[in-house]
Amino acid sequence: xxxxxxxxxxxxxxxxxxxxxxxxxxxxxxxxxxxxxxxxxxxxxxxxxxxxxxxxxxxxxxxxxxxxxxxxxxxxxxxxxxxxxxxxxxxxxxxxxxxxxxxxxxxxxxx
Amino acid sequence: xxxxxxxxxxxxxxxxxxxxxxxxxxxxxxxxxxxxxxxxxxxxxxxxxxxxxxxxxxxxxxxxxxxxxxxxxxxxxxxxxxxxxxxxxxxxxxxxxxxxxxxxxxxxxxxxxxxx
Numbered sequence: 001x002x003x004x005x006x007x008x009x010x011x012x013x014x015x016x017x018x019x020x021x022x023x024x025x026x027x028x029x030x031x032x033x034x035x036x037x038x039x040x041x042x043x044x045x046x047x048x049x050x051x052x053x054x055x056x057x058x059x060x061x062x063x064x065x066x067x068x069x070x071x072x073x074x075x076x077x078x079x080x081x082x083x084x085x086x087x088x089x090x091x092x093x094x095x096x097x098x099x100x101x102x103x104x105x106x107x108x109x110x111x
Numbered sequence: 112x113x114x115x116x117x118x119x120x121x122x123x124x125x126x127x128x129x130x131x132x133x134x135x136x137x138x139x140x141x142x143x144x145x146x147x148x149x150x151x152x153x154x155x156x157x158x159x160x161x162x163x164x165x166x167x168x169x170x171x172x173x174x175x176x177x178x179x180x181x182x183x184x185x186x187x188x189x190x191x192x193x194x195x196x197x198x199x200x201x202x203x204x205x206x207x208x209x210x211x212x213x214x215x216x217x218x219x220x221x222x223x224x225x226x227x
Contacts, residue, residue: 034214043115043202043217044156059214088154097208099146100215102156 002027006091006103014111019064019078021106023091026072031093033074034100035066038088050074086110113138113205117218124193125226131178132188132221134203140164143207145179145186146215150200159201162186190223198225 003026013019025031032051036044046059048066056066063082067075074091088107092100114137124130136145147159162170162179169177174194178187190197200222204215 032213036215043219044215046214046216049214090156092156094213097144097206097213099144099158099161100206101158102148105154105156107154 002093002101004091004093004101004103006089006106008106009104010107012109012111013081015083016080019076019081019085019108021076021089021091021108023074023076023103024072025074025093028072028093028095030071031095033068034092034094035074035076036090036092036102038090038105040087044090048076081110083110113140113143113207113216115203115205115216115218117203117221119221120219121222121224123224123226126193126195128193129189129191130193130223132190132201132203132223134186134188134218136184136186136203136205138184138205138207140207143205145177146204146206147175147177147186147188148202148204148217149197150202150220151196151198156202160188193225195225195227197223199223 005024034049035047038044050068064078090105091103094100116135143164145162149157149159160170160172160175174191176189200220202220203218206215
């Protein structure tokens with residue numbers, strides 16, 4: 001069966017520091033991968049998606065970037081964090097087309 | 112661009128009652144998918160049910176069923192015999208399948224509380 005992992009689970013970082021969140025999927029090949037952000041009391045907003053290694057599409061302009069160095073690995077990064085980057089970050093995967101399956105998420109607090 | 116609207120920020124019902132959560136969406140597409148996701152306090156997003164727009168029959172999954180009205184662009188979720196474990200945020204989501212990327216568009220959610 002397929003599983004999706006995210007780490008770290010919780011992160012507290014000062015403004016201006018770098019960020020790296022990792023997501024890995026097991027039990028499937030060539031999945032579509034997604035990064036979402038959930039601000040407090042709101043729904044999820046799609047940040048990035050990837051249909052293959054090295055292929056990244058951004059949905060909204062922002063201080064973040066994404067990379068897919070391996071088939072089942074998806075990384076969310078920032079060179080300098082802003083206060084507005086705080087939130088709950090969720091990674092998801094899917095086999096096209098169909099429902100998306102989410103990881104446990106990372107709670108990021110920028111201080 | 113598609114939009115998804117959930118007009119009920121919070122709902123509260125007694126255990127064993129039936130509850131219906133509302134969702135409307137706006138799209139010019141004819142082929143799409145609709146989903147309901149559940150987010151309990153653990154914040155793990157869990158798929159509850161899916162509906163393909165080309166299917167006229169409403170989807171059902173045990174105690175969960177939907178009322179899909181394509182012309183009205185409405186997609187409500189009915190939970191029968193509600194249980195304490197159903198307490199969670201519920202999100203309605205829209206997806207247009209396309210090879211170049213098919214991210215979900217979410218509503219803002221409904222906080223459902225099941226009272227003992």
